[in-house]
Amino acid sequence: MTQYIDPINQNILRGAVCKTRTDLLDQLADAVEILGRAKLDLRASVENGDYRRSQSLGIEVERLRKDCGSIKVELEHHRAEHHC
Numbered sequence: 357m358t359q360y361i362d363p364i365n366q367n368i369l370r371g372a373v374c375k376t377r378t379d380l381l382d383q384l385a386d387a388v389e390i391l392g393r394a395k396l397d398l399r400a401s402v403e404n405g406d407y408r409r410s411q412s413l414g415i416e417v418e419r420l421r422k423d424c425g426s427i428k429v430e431l432e433h434h435r436a437e438h439h440c
Contacts, residue, residue, distance in 0.1 A: 377440050380431045387427055391420040 398413040434440075
């Protein structure tokens with residue numbers, strides 16, 4: 357038996373899906389921006405010979421790259437599941 361979905365409710369559901377997509381895109385943009393700043397800080401610390409700071413920033417850059425990757429995976433999963 358086919359389930360009837362009211363067109364108004366369907367539009368509400370689409371809006372919720374699109375909000376999720378928008379939220380994920382915003383999270384990704386924020387993470388990419390922070391990653392960019394961390395990479396610049398890392399480069400400056402290397403150029404200044406501050407190896408202790410370079411090491412900690414290197415760890416932070418790797419963590420941020422993983423965060424970006426996780427958000428991308430979540431976004432692709434959302435797109436595949438909800439087609440938005």
